[in-house]
Amino acid sequence: MLVRSGENAQPRLRERDALTGQNVFCTEFTYRRGSEIFGEAEPAEYLYQVCTGVVRSYKLLSDGRRQINAFYLPGDVFGVESGKTHRFTTEAIVETRVQIMTYGTLFEAYTDSGMPVINNVLKLVTKNLQHAESHMRLVGRKTSLEKVAAFLVEMDRRLTSSGVMILPMSRRDIADYLGLKVETVSRALSILKGAGVLDFVGQAQRQIVLLNGLMKLDS
């Protein structure tokens, strides 16, 4: 039985699991905004899939800086490790409901169905690899404007419904994701707004609509 500190568990039977393609018992958890899901170097016991909410994955460097690796949105699977420990810390950015499966369940599914499971794991790791490679080029990109623009395009693609994008993460999160400072992100957004390629909806600084061509940047 799963035990996690202070979170409410809601065991459920999911019809088809994303990885195993089978009927498996899963457990749902809800994490409060800002709470840690798992920490770096903790033993990797579970796989997670976001139901609602958003998760950030990061490492703290020795100088105190934080490098955010990825944002996980509804549908995304995270916590997959080939070693025995997690390599990143993950936190819920907003109140987040996740679906949890034990590695044990995964391995049982493997012995049952074989190839498909491990193949899905491979696809997942490959997807992460491609994102990491793409993000590496983004972080190495020249200007802060390009970084922020690329970030907006990525987020727009992943979480826009009805044309307006509601960013769940703070400017600091964006900055730590792009390797910039908060002020630079803020400035870039102001410049992009001034250039007419985006606009803020209402007074909220996190509701953004991309207007005309924020052209697709290379890979």
Added chain:
Amino acid sequence: MLVRSGENAQPRLRERDALTGQNVFCTEFTYRRGSEIFGEAEPAEYLYQVCTGVVRSYKLLSDGRRQINAFYLPGDVFGVESGKTHRFTTEAIVETRVQIMTYGTLFEAYTDSGMPVINNVLKLVTKNLQHAESHMRLVGRKTSLEKVAAFLVEMDRRLTSSGVMILPMSRRDIADYLGLKVETVSRALSILKGAGVLDFVGQAQRQIVLLNGLMKLDS
């Protein structure tokens, strides 16, 4: 039968292949310095393992800049794709001998031995993922000095024998790997030499010895 333009093939039976753990027929090729091994978006037909020499893997961005993704040294396997095409261009930096195996052979090995093969592929992709994540932090790191120092530590770990490191790649390669300009790399090396943490051996600018603590930088 393998056919590659203008390169001399040397079919050999390797005793145990790195991926399959089996006896398989492999083919060896020698690539001249600067020649392309495979190009981005080409169909992925073969796996490669470096015997001698060094390989660079990169993408050309739309603005003409080149982002080097990884350097492959003797023993490293590259060309592994989960899709049908290569996502990077690879070139021999110096005269390089590689061992080639077809994906077909890989799949035969899978049907024969099952789990171990795909498990090795998973390990390989995971290793690439970890390198990409680590490199992402490196590229996002603050100063050019830290980038160059981290690069030297990485290379020192991977290719030093007898304390002196012979860099096979040019300053331009290093710059494109770290997201810097050639002049900045050169300046950083001069500064590090002035600070007494490294020294050039003889007159050659590519033979470097790390003296005292270039402390291990985080992950």
Added chain:
DNA sequence: CGACTCCTTGACAGCGTTCAACAGTAGTGG
């Protein structure tokens, strides 16, 4: 030996960080 690339160094400009101040927002408790 000559032509080429590679590497280094200098001067300068541009961009992002740093420091600082302020406004807007949200969360808390009276």
Added chain:
DNA sequence: CCACTACTGTTGAACGCTGTCAAGGAGTCG
């Protein structure tokens, strides 16, 4: 429900680092 407080976000000014442009020397390959 409002006031207080802490956090979040924006903007300005000065500084420092890296890119840019330019020149020259060193090394390498034909």
